[in-house]
Amino acid sequence: MPKSQKDTQAGRASITRRGLMLGAAQVAIVAVLGMRMRKMQLEQADDYRMLADGNSVKIRLIPPARGLIYDRNGVLLAGNEQNYRVTITREDAGNVEDVLADLRQLIPVTDTQAEETLTEIRRQPPHAPITVAERLSWEEFSRIAVNTPALPGVSPEVGLSRIYPRGPDFAHVLGYVGAVSDYDLKKLEDPDPLLRIPKFQIGKTGVEAKLEDELRGSAGQRRIEVNSLGREMRELGRREGDPGVNLQLTLDYRLQNFAHARLKGESAAAVVMDVTNGDILAIVSDPSFDPNMFVRGISSVEYKALMENDHRPLADKSVQGLYPPGSTFKVVTALAALESGAIGADDTVYCPGYFEVAGRRFHCWKHGGHGRLNVQQALEQSCDVFFYEASQRVGIDKIADMAHRMGVGVRHDLPMSAVAEGLAPTRAWKRERYNKEWLIGDTINASIGQGYVLASPLHLAVMTARLASGKVVVPRLVRAKNGVEVPVEEAPSLGLPEGWLRRVRQGMDDVMNGRHGTAAKARIVLSNWKMAGKTGTSQVRNITAAERARGVISNAQLPWNRRDHALFVCYAPVDNPKYAVSLIVEHGSGGSSTAAPIARDILLFALADGLPPLDAYPSGQRNEVQARFDALDLVNPEAVSSGIKSRA
Incomplete structure (x- = not known):
């Protein structure tokens, strides 16, 4: 049945009101966005420019725990102990000499250590973290952690270091680990990325060297956000690596x-x-x-x-x-x-x-x-x-x-x-x-x-x-x-x-x-x-x-x-x-x-x-x-x- 003229006019009025309401809402949203854009572009421009230009995501390798070595009775012969250390990354530090000088005000770093650090920094890629000092006391480690915001490119880290509880008794059998050298890298066609980490330790002699691939494990990764000053802002993600193989020897x-x-x-x-x-x-x-x-x-x-x-x-x-x-x-x-x-x-x-x-x-x-x-x-x-x-x-x-x-x-x-x-x-x-x-x-x-x-x-x-x-x-x-x-x-x-x-x-x-x-x-x-x-x-x-x-x-x-x-x-x-x-x-x-x-x-x-x-x-x-x-x-x-x- 055809609609009357009166019904048609009422429908048109209803549509007009809804249109006006929708239009008003759109205007309001545009106004809010405009105000927000104005604030971002004018009032917060410097902050966002710093984020856009300086903040970046870095990938850091997480060294795995080296495999443990036991005797036939389950007595530990080669283990890992906590090692408090501090590293510095050239691309994040800016003036490395100045940062290193500030760091020496907080922990004892000898002239020889400082010179070795600078030499290593020049040899390694800009993104590689270089170990400045390790085996720090808890007090020394805490001082660095508290002052990290003022030390661009500096990272206090807790790692693991090899220890041989039985000392000389198993020295010739187990051998020992040491920092990766250029000679070590030259012997490998496609070295594990872990070996590029300065002062990363691998087996040099004995069981430690002969079974290095099994004892080393595989690296994990950390995704971190750093600002333009090289300071770590937050951790975006983490994937733990696989620890090395634990060995039990036939020795008593x-x-x-x-x-x-x-x-x-x-x-x-x-x-x-x-x-x-x-x-x-x-x-x-x-x-x-x-x-x-x-x-x-x-x-x-x-x-x-x-x-x-x-x-x-x-x-x-x-x-x-x-x-x-x-x-x-x-x-x-x-x-x-x-x-x-x-x-x-x-x-x-x-x-x-x-x-x-x-x-x-x-x-x-x-x-x-x-x-x-x-x-x-x-x-x-x-x-x-x-x-x-x-x-x-x-x-x-x-x-x-x-x-x-x-x-x-x-x-x-x-x-x-x-x-x-x-x-x-x-x-x-x-x-x-x-x-x-x-x-x-x-x-x-x-x-x-x-x-x-x-x-x-x-x-x-x-x-x-x-x-x-x-x-x-x-x-x-x-x-x-x-x-x-x-x-x-x-x-x-x-x-x-x-x-x-x-x-x-x-x-x-x-x-x-x-x-x-x-x-x-x-x-x-x-x-x-x-x-x-x-x-x-x-x-x-x-x-x-x-x-x-x-x-x-x-x-x-x-x-x-x-x-x-x-x-x-x-x-x-x-x-x-x-x-x-x-x-x-x-x-x-x-x-x-x-x-x-x-x-x-x-x-x-x-x-x-x-x-x-x-x-x-x-x-x-x-x-x-x-x-x-x-x-x-x-x-x-x-x-x-x-x-x-x-x-x-």
């Missing part, structure tokens, strides 16, 4: 500490290995050093003292040191001769005190000779002539093959610095190395671990563990990562008949427990802990025919650095081997007199899981042993003191 901190204490005063090294799975329970080089000095900044005086020490505390003798293994190598020659058939298990060789080849005499250590001996007796009495003869029958190449099978002349894959390969020489090696042919005398010298043969204490520990177990056990140092056990593969057999192994083992048993044993004074008298061992004495000087004719000069009459090295290898218990120990005392003169008693103490500590009971020693030695233990400087004596008592 108490055994490691005991070995260090027992070797104190010597230039020596020792390795303790589980013969069942290859776990290294202790690996020690003495003297040692405090790795915390390198983290905090070692002084030139301290570094010079370490470098000039004739006992070489910075060198890791346990894996880097290579020595003629002396008579400890005779077990290799014996196995090679037995396997080749050159010497039968019951065959004998007559020793008159020397072995003559082409008019030249090679002497036995016993001037009057040992008489007629079989392989077991030759090991017991360490007869040189027996092994001279055996080596001529078997040849150097087969001896070298056996050495490699026993772990000598092989680079073992451990995450430690400069692990040496050692040397089990062959004819081809000498030809390539010296362009000379192999000589009969070379074989004779090699048969008793002299001449070109070189081995580290690690090699000798592996050799002993393989002999004791009859298996190709492989040394390992990392037990777990982030709590997940690292699997251990079943060791394959050495492939040697049990009868031959038994003969060599019995010879080592007789070294300790036989009537003519060269180390009988260092035996263990507890029947369930009896040990087998082999002494070794490595010459470091040539004995001329003239000297031999008039009488060989004793080690006691020689300067320390010209005395023979003392070596000893052992395992126990003989009936069910569990641990193997190798030990060298540089210039210690005699394996039986110097090295064997120390190795026995270390082996007994492993067996007893603490200080050994006195009744493990011959009765006549117990007072001396007690006095020796009382004098030891153990880091945690209360944890092991219960072991100093009789088992009776």
Whole structure:
């Protein structure tokens, strides 16, 4: 039905009113916006111009927490501690010299530190924060935090720094961390951005260096707003990084500490290995050093003292040191001769005190000779002539093959610095190395671990563990990562008949427990802990025919650095081997007199899981042993003191 004229006029009036109301609202909004724009453009123009021109968003990397390192019992070996520090960023600081001068009014910054800071600032990109000072006290840190508004480009930060709670005990194993250097960066094709942070610390030696990628973790990020003066206005966002992997090593901190204490005063090294799975329970080089000095900044005086020490505390003798293994190598020659058939298990060789080849005499250590001996007796009495003869029958190449099978002349894959390969020489090696042919005398010298043969204490520990177990056990140092056990593969057999192994083992048993044993004074008298061992004495000087004719000069009459090295290898218990120990005392003169008693103490500590009971020693030695233990400087004596008592 069509609308009336009256209804049409009423509708038009209603639309007109709504239009006017809407228009009025729009005018009001425009007016308010206009007033606001006028205020922003005229009254607040300077403020907004500063924000537009000066405020910016910066991305700052957040260094991750470095992975922790523990011993096999969960005791912390390498951790992180809070580190209060202050940094300065060139692009935000303006006049760096003035800001640095103001900063020096608040905290102690030496002229050297200030100059180093300015040098580093010139070297690094403008946006890189440069550490001015670290390890500040809480009071110093608070003063900077309060005055930050007046210090453009300066940021007080709380970071983490590496700490080694056990100090020198694990220095050679763990190594230490230090600031990233240009040399470090040049070695990498695409370095992690974290490494560009000035004074960011990475592993320099040892486990810290070898497992750097796992221990470092990944960086996080902070998005911050800073004003034109470089002052941080607010944090816009944060993404935390991932911490590094936590490692658990196979080492036992108490055994490691005991070995260090027992070797104190010597230039020596020792390795303790589980013969069942290859776990290294202790690996020690003495003297040692405090790795915390390198983290905090070692002084030139301290570094010079370490470098000039004739006992070489910075060198890791346990894996880097290579020595003629002396008579400890005779077990290799014996196995090679037995396997080749050159010497039968019951065959004998007559020793008159020397072995003559082409008019030249090679002497036995016993001037009057040992008489007629079989392989077991030759090991017991360490007869040189027996092994001279055996080596001529078997040849150097087969001896070298056996050495490699026993772990000598092989680079073992451990995450430690400069692990040496050692040397089990062959004819081809000498030809390539010296362009000379192999000589009969070379074989004779090699048969008793002299001449070109070189081995580290690690090699000798592996050799002993393989002999004791009859298996190709492989040394390992990392037990777990982030709590997940690292699997251990079943060791394959050495492939040697049990009868031959038994003969060599019995010879080592007789070294300790036989009537003519060269180390009988260092035996263990507890029947369930009896040990087998082999002494070794490595010459470091040539004995001329003239000297031999008039009488060989004793080690006691020689300067320390010209005395023979003392070596000893052992395992126990003989009936069910569990641990193997190798030990060298540089210039210690005699394996039986110097090295064997120390190795026995270390082996007994492993067996007893603490200080050994006195009744493990011959009765006549117990007072001396007690006095020796009382004098030891153990880091945690209360944890092991219960072991100093009789088992009776």
